[in-house]
Amino acid sequence: MFGQLSVMMFVRLGALLMLGLLAGCARGLPPVDHGPVLTLSSEPDSFVMDQRRMQLDPESAYSAFQLLDTGRDAFTVRAALIEAASHRIDAQYYIWNDDASGRYLAGRLVAAADRGVQVRLLLDDINVAGKESLFAVMEAHPNIAIRIFNPSPSRSGVGRWLSFITDFDRINRRMHNKTFVVDGQVGIAGGRNIGDEYFDEDPQLNFRDRDVMVLGPLAAGMTDNFEAYWHNRWAYPLGQLYKLPESAKALDNLSRLSRQTTEPQAFKAALPQSRGSAEQLLETWFATMVQADGELVFDPPPEDPEAPANAPRATARALYGLIESARSDVLIESAYLILAETQLEGLDNLNNETLSVTAFTNSLATNDLVPNHSGYARWRRDMLEQGITLHELRPDAPACKRWITNHEACDQGMVSLHSKAVVFDRETLFIGSFNVNLRSIYLNGETALIIRSPQLARTVAEDIDDALKPENSWRVVLGSDGRIAWKSGDQEWHREPEVGFWRRAASRMLSWLPIEKYL
Numbered sequence: 001m002f003g004q005l006s007v008m009m010f011v012r013l014g015a016l017l018m019l020g021l022l023a024g025c026a027r028g029l030p031p032v033d034h035g036p037v038l039t040l041s042s043e044p045d046s047f048v049m050d051q052r053r054m055q056l057d058p059e060s061a062y063s064a065f066q067l068l069d070t071g072r073d074a075f076t077v078r079a080a081l082i083e084a085a086s087h088r089i090d091a092q093y094y095i096w097n098d099d100a101s102g103r104y105l106a107g108r109l110v111a112a113a114d115r116g117v118q119v120r121l122l123l124d125d126i127n128v129a130g131k132e133s134l135f136a137v138m139e140a141h142p143n144i145a146i147r148i149f150n151p152s153p154s155r156s157g158v159g160r161w162l163s164f165i166t167d168f169d170r171i172n173r174r175m176h177n178k179t180f181v182v183d184g185q186v187g188i189a190g191g192r193n194i195g196d197e198y199f200d201e202d203p204q205l206n207f208r209d210r211d212v213m214v215l216g217p218l219a220a221g222m223t224d225n226f227e228a229y230w231h232n233r234w235a236y237p238l239g240q241l242y243k244l245p246e247s248a249k250a251l252d253n254l255s256r257l258s259r260q261t262t263e264p265q266a267f268k269a270a271l272p273q274s275r276g277s278a279e280q281l282l283e284t285w286f287a288t289m290v291q292a293d294g295e296l297v298f299d300p301p302p303e304d305p306e307a308p309a310n311a312p313r314a315t316a317r318a319l320y321g322l323i324e325s326a327r328s329d330v331l332i333e334s335a336y337l338i339l340a341e342t343q344l345e346g347l348d349n350l351n352n353e354t355l356s357v358t359a360f361t362n363s364l365a366t367n368d369l370v371p372n373h374s375g376y377a378r379w380r381r382d383m384l385e386q387g388i389t390l391h392e393l394r395p396d397a398p399a400c401k402r403w404i405t406n407h408e409a410c411d412q413g414m415v416s417l418h419s420k421a422v423v424f425d426r427e428t429l430f431i432g433s434f435n436v437n438l439r440s441i442y443l444n445g446e447t448a449l450i451i452r453s454p455q456l457a458r459t460v461a462e463d464i465d466d467a468l469k470p471e472n473s474w475r476v477v478l479g480s481d482g483r484i485a486w487k488s489g490d491q492e493w494h495r496e497p498e499v500g501f502w503r504r505a506a507s508r509m510l511s512w513l514p515i516e517k518y519l
């Protein structure tokens with residue numbers, strides 16, 4: 001017996017020592033010293049600078065805004081901005097896929113760099129694995145620099161997954177911000193990542209999402225957002241994480257990537273084929289922009305990513321302030337929705353009995369991430385008891401053909417909600433990368449625009465109103481028997497509609513775990 005115990009203790013001790021060694025390896029990446037931060041000089045003349053002078057009063061602090069409500073528009077405008085760039089492109093994304101649209105935009109960035117544009121690409125590490133070869137090709141260009149935010153020291157295999165366990169607090173601090181800025185004068189912020197499913201180009205799954213294009217002073221705020229992460233000591237040059245190809249091979253790969261974008265494309269979107277056509281397209285967009293008072297709020301990267309994340313971040317505090325000042329109604333559109341005890345108590349303490357709060361989110365049938373739905377399901381009853389009106393997207397919503405310009409995908413695949421917007425009193429719009437959930441409140445870096453424009457606020461509100469119609473969403477209610485029910489017209493369900501047993505079972509089991517902060 002004693003001998004068996006000794007062997008067991010030895011095995012356990014060995015396992016603990018090995019885990020400790022592996023943990024030490026996982027924490028082996030020292031922070032980067034990027035050297036002194038250089039102040040950016042004012043941008044010289046460019047096409048977008050000329051457009052700013054034409055469209056905006058130089059004495060006004062207002063910016064101009066335009067919603068990019070379809071993936072096709074979002075793809076086309078990004079492509080046009082790359083073609084029109086004269087000096088600098090700064091792109092910051094949580095996900096950049098190595099698919100048709102991701103490679104096309106990467107190739108056009110290379111073409112822009114060929115004509116002297118300085119390109120900086122900043123990516124969160126969580127989704128880089130498997131796509132690093134695309135970024136290694138781009139990094140070989142002398143006018144392109146790529147950095148990866150908060151990387152795992154192990155780049156593949158078991159070690160990469162082990163770091164999620166041994167370095168849990170740091171790894172959970174993600175850069176979810178999404179901005180795209182050209183020549184310091186025009187930018188795009190919103191919910192979209194870079195990939196086919198965000199641009200109405202996927203044959204099966206497409207996301208209903210929103211971006212805002214901004215011309216004028218707030219584009220400088222997006223640049224500040226970018227610079228804060230670019231110079232952060234947890235943003236690593238790509239070459240420190242991956243072995244880059246040899247010079248001759250790198251140049252060949254660069255030439256091939258750029259050349260592929262000039263060949264006939266199979267995209268649904270009609271992308272600009274020249275600088276002239278890009279500028280002509282953008283002139284049309286700029287001429288219809290709405291001028292308004294606005295504010296950009298972003299969460300700076302944490303000084304210590306391993307420190308406890310128990311306080312709401314800057315974007316969350318801005319959202320709280322808008323809720324506190326709301327008079328009549330708050331309309332929430334959020335792909336992933338979790339309001340837990342602290343947030344629900346905050347609503348209780350508003351002392352505004354006339355305030356109506358309505359939220360539109362994914363159903364289990366449309367959510368691309370079952371764990372994220374489980375966190376919502378864990379708090380769904382509490383949100384209903386608080387008095388929040390909840391609607392969940394139907395997978396057969398006819399509105400798909402209004403949101404997604406690839407109508408065949410609506411017929412053959414599915415639509416999932418990915419947009420993040422909140423409308424206050426139909427006068428003020430809060431829009432960006434911020435999901436109304438605990439991860440965005442406490443952990444992620446997020447970027448949000450606060451636009452005080454009744455015109456834009458009403459546009460988004462009316463679109464959400466349409467999504468709340470019975471044919472597009474189920475209303476979730478508490479029945480007289482205390483059970484949760486899903487209603488659409490005269491129909492009623494008493495378990496999550498349009499999903500099979502195993503998906504419901506997985507969501508139910510995960511909802512028992514107190515992990516909603518990390519979803």
